[in-house]
Amino acid sequence: MLFTTCKENLEEKLNTVARIVPTRSTTPILENIVIRVLNGTISILANNSEIYMQTTITAMALEDGEVAVNGKLFSELIRKLPANEEITIKTDKKQLNIQAGKSKVSLLYMDTKTYPEPPSVEKKDSITFTVAGKLFRKALQNTIYAAKKTGDNTAFSSMNLVIEKDKDNLYLCSLDGHRIAKNYIQLNRSKKECSKECNIIIPINTCQELLKTRFEEMEFIVTKNHITLCSGNFMMISSLIAGQYFDTSKIGIDNSLCVQVRRQTLEDSISRSLVLLNEKTPLRIHIEQGEMVLSYYSNNGKLNESIEIMIDDAKKTLEIGFNPVFLLDALKATEEDTVNLNFKNATSPCIIQNDTALHIVMPVALKCEAA
Amino acid sequence: MLFTTCKENLEEKLNTVARIVPTRSTTPILENIVIRVLNGTISILANNSEIYMQTTITAMALEDGEVAVNGKLFSELIRKLPANEEITIKTDKKQLNIQAGKSKVSLLYMDTKTYPEPPSVEKKDSITFTVAGKLFRKALQNTIYAAKKTGDNTAFSSMNLVIEKDKDNLYLCSLDGHRIAKNYIQLNRSKKECSKECNIIIPINTCQELLKTRFEEMEFIVTKNHITLCSGNFMMISSLIAGQYFDTSKIGIDNSLCVQVRRQTLEDSISRSLVLLNEKTPLRIHIEQGEMVLSYYSNNGKLNESIEIMIDDAKKTLEIGFNPVFLLDALKATEEDTVNLNFKNATSPCIIQNDTALHIVMPVALKCEAA
Numbered sequence: 158m159l160f161t162t163c164k165e166n167l168e169e170k171l172n173t174v175a176r177i178v179p180t181r182s183t184t185p186i187l188e189n190i191v192i193r194v195l196n197g198t199i200s201i202l203a204n205n206s207e208i209y210m211q212t213t214i215t216a217m218a219l220e221d222g223e224v225a226v227n228g229k230l231f232s233e234l235i236r237k238l239p240a241n242e243e244i245t246i247k248t249d250k251k252q253l254n255i256q257a258g259k260s261k262v263s264l265l266y267m268d269t270k271t272y273p274e275p276p277s278v279e280k281k282d283s284i285t286f287t288v289a290g291k292l293f294r295k296a297l298q299n300t301i302y303a304a305k306k307t308g309d310n311t312a313f314s315s316m317n318l319v320i321e322k323d324k325d326n327l328y329l330c331s332l333d334g335h336r337i338a339k340n341y342i343q344l345n346r347s348k349k350e351c352s353k354e355c356n357i358i359i360p361i362n363t364c365q366e367l368l369k370t371r372f373e374e375m376e377f378i379v380t381k382n383h384i385t386l387c388s389g390n391f392m393m394i395s396s397l398i399a400g401q402y403f404d405t406s407k408i409g410i411d412n413s414l415c416v417q418v419r420r421q422t423l424e425d426s427i428s429r430s431l432v433l434l435n436e437k438t439p440l441r442i443h444i445e446q447g448e449m450v451l452s453y454y455s456n457n458g459k460l461n462e463s464i465e466i467m468i469d470d471a472k473k474t475l476e477i478g479f480n481p482v483f484l485l486d487a488l489k490a491t492e493e494d495t496v497n498l499n500f501k502n503a504t505s506p507c508i509i510q511n512d513t514a515l516h517i518v519m520p521v522a523l524k525c526e527a528a
Numbered sequence: 529m530l531f532t533t534c535k536e537n538l539e540e541k542l543n544t545v546a547r548i549v550p551t552r553s554t555t556p557i558l559e560n561i562v563i564r565v566l567n568g569t570i571s572i573l574a575n576n577s578e579i580y581m582q583t584t585i586t587a588m589a590l591e592d593g594e595v596a597v598n599g600k601l602f603s604e605l606i607r608k609l610p611a612n613e614e615i616t617i618k619t620d621k622k623q624l625n626i627q628a629g630k631s632k633v634s635l636l637y638m639d640t641k642t643y644p645e646p647p648s649v650e651k652k653d654s655i656t657f658t659v660a661g662k663l664f665r666k667a668l669q670n671t672i673y674a675a676k677k678t679g680d681n682t683a684f685s686s687m688n689l690v691i692e693k694d695k696d697n698l699y700l701c702s703l704d705g706h707r708i709a710k711n712y713i714q715l716n717r718s719k720k721e722c723s724k725e726c727n728i729i730i731p732i733n734t735c736q737e738l739l740k741t742r743f744e745e746m747e748f749i750v751t752k753n754h755i756t757l758c759s760g761n762f763m764m765i766s767s768l769i770a771g772q773y774f775d776t777s778k779i780g781i782d783n784s785l786c787v788q789v790r791r792q793t794l795e796d797s798i799s800r801s802l803v804l805l806n807e808k809t810p811l812r813i814h815i816e817q818g819e820m821v822l823s824y825y826s827n828n829g830k831l832n833e834s835i836e837i838m839i840d841d842a843k844k845t846l847e848i849g850f851n852p853v854f855l856l857d858a859l860k861a862t863e864e865d866t867v868n869l870n871f872k873n874a875t876s877p878c879i880i881q882n883d884t885a886l887h888i889v890m891p892v893a894l895k896c897e898a899a
Binding site (some may be wrong): 230233234237252259260264432433456457460461 | 598601604605608609610623630631632633634635636796797799800803804827828829830831832833834835
């Protein structure tokens with residue numbers, strides 16, 4: 158194998174692909190990336206058994222071949238090579254030789270025979286859709302917070318990605334038993350799209366990788382057990398999680414008590430209560446006579462703040478408790494300056510809704526104590 | 529106790545003082561700061577048993593008193609209060625009440641009776657000196673790297689601060705058995721200074737606190753067991769470490785082989801070898817025929833780089849090994865673009881010296897292997 162390339166291009170592609178390579182794996186071959194020169198095309202592949210990535214680099218291919226080389230070492234080394242130098246990469250019998258100017262570095266390589274094959278994607282019954290990258294990442298960011306952070310790959314530790322045919326929309330949804338986040342985005346209709354419906358569960362690690370991408374347009378192909386992202390020469394395949402997710406489409410919004418509040422003011426108040434956070438004391442919200450009072454008690458001290466609100470009927474009253482962290486997360490994922498908090502009673506959730514998102518936070522029982 | 533102040537002033541002073549408060553301490557009272565209102569002056573005190581700090585804030589004192597309140601909680605809370613609001617701080621029988629606009633927060637406070645007294649500083653035989661803050665911090669930064677990072681408060685885990693009378697200089701020195709760093713700075717002679725000599729050992733935690741200060745001029749008072757830093761209303765007292773430090777004043781510089789090299793080039797080469805770092809393989813430097821070749825071998829791979837040098841006599845040769853991390857640290861603490869590396873032989877240290885600093889790195893034995 159022999160090729161020459163410029164540092165910047167190689168470094169950029171490695172940043173994307175080598176990121177998923179585990180530092181320590183029970184299958185040591187997975188700590189490697191594969192560099193492949195075939196018919197003038199130079200590709201870099203990585204596989205961490207959940208996600209597979211592949212990209213090509215702009216380079217001058219001089220001799221075919223492929224090697225597996227430690228992903229972290231190789232990308233760290235390329236990053237530290239002198240800038241603006243041409244890099245020559247060449248294999249001999251034992252080593253991968255990297256030369257840039259007066260720097261010569263050799264790394265041991267492994268045979269690619271034992272490197273796992275990319276997942277075989279069954280093209281039958283595939284569903285294809287395209288979204289604007291920026292829009293997708295923003296919606297994903299504002300949804301992912303509600304996903305369970307445990308990391309066990311069961312249905313509820315993960316994000317749910319739903320496409321509904323009739324509205325040409327993509328629904329991103331996550332929940333952890335205490336809260337639900339749901340965001341809608343319009344599909345990109347410029348390309349010929351498949352209009353079939355699908356309902357898949359994507360592992361949270363894949364979602365986090367998707368957040369790190371920088372593509373303007375993202376084309377997804379959903380097959381039976383995999384989701385594939387294609388963009389130019391880049392391809393990423395992730396396994397899906399089997400199972401049925403909670404059906405969030407039938408959630409009814411009861412807005413018998415609707416309160417309008419400046420988001421930043423409420424966020425600031427809640428973040429002050431978090432300073433006192435201790436044990437599992439709930440944040441108490443009291444609405445009466447057109448006024449909203451937040452109060453919080455813990456071993457560390459107490460907090461009491463009145464917040465300006467707009468309410469449809471000043472006679473309505475409510476006393477309700479929340480986990481302040483969950484309420485703050487939901488507010489932060491809302492992008493408007495003014496938000497509507499919809500309540501029903503002390504045992505029903507707080508619902509924040511707008512044209513493109515829905516955030517639901519379950520209340521916490523309040524003890525009958527007062528300060 | 530009752531006073532009003534603006535958020536920004538209080539926050540700034542808390543940032544300095546509350547930093548040294550431990551989050552968890554076996555003496556729980558030390559997790560507190562003391563707020564004291566006395567004769568119209570409002571002071572904040574902190575004490576972590578090694579360092580004592582005291583500062584005053586600009587505020588309107590309305591009622592004398594003093595309380596001990598959790599340092600982390602209080603400063604975090606003040607930080608999160610609404611900006612540009614006047615803060616009223618008032619004690620009742622049980623609580624410290626903080627009010628800013630519509631925010632009311634109460635924290636539990638403790639009696640200050642059990643709070644440790646500031647160290648009693650024996651003024652007799654004190655030595656006073658003043659240095660420019662920026663100069664002092666830069667010299668400290670370029671010295672501290674060589675101090676042992678173990679944290680046990682013995683003489684060699686710490687920084688050594690020497691004043692020599694004859695030259696009106698301050699010498700900062702640290703060493704860890706493998707390397708020595710020494711920086712000289714001129715004392716500020718604008719104030720009446722004591723010209724006595726002293727030789728003290730300052731704990732590394734105190735050095736790190738000194739690095740974080742932002743004072744233009746720093747006045748130090750050295751007494752038998754303490755060093756005191758005064759600047760305006762701010763005062764910091766640190767205990768000193770008993771013991772005699774290694775006498776670095778008698779180190780002779782043998783420059784029988786002097787090599788001039790571009791610092792950045794050498795730093796880049798060494799940092800590439802660090803990518804391959806594994807076990808305790810030394811970095812090999814080979815000088816022959818007016819050329820310097822760096823090479824490094826490990827389980828991960830090997831590196832070979834030739835570096836341009838200026839040498840007085842091209843006939844001189846040397847083969848010497850170093851811990852690459854230690855050599856890199858010494859180079860980074862040197863501020864010139866071109867550095868002189870002084871060698872004697874393979875068992876003598878590499879010495880980097882200029883007008884204000886001295887860095888010594890001990891070599892490592894090389895095995896007779898070659899690649």
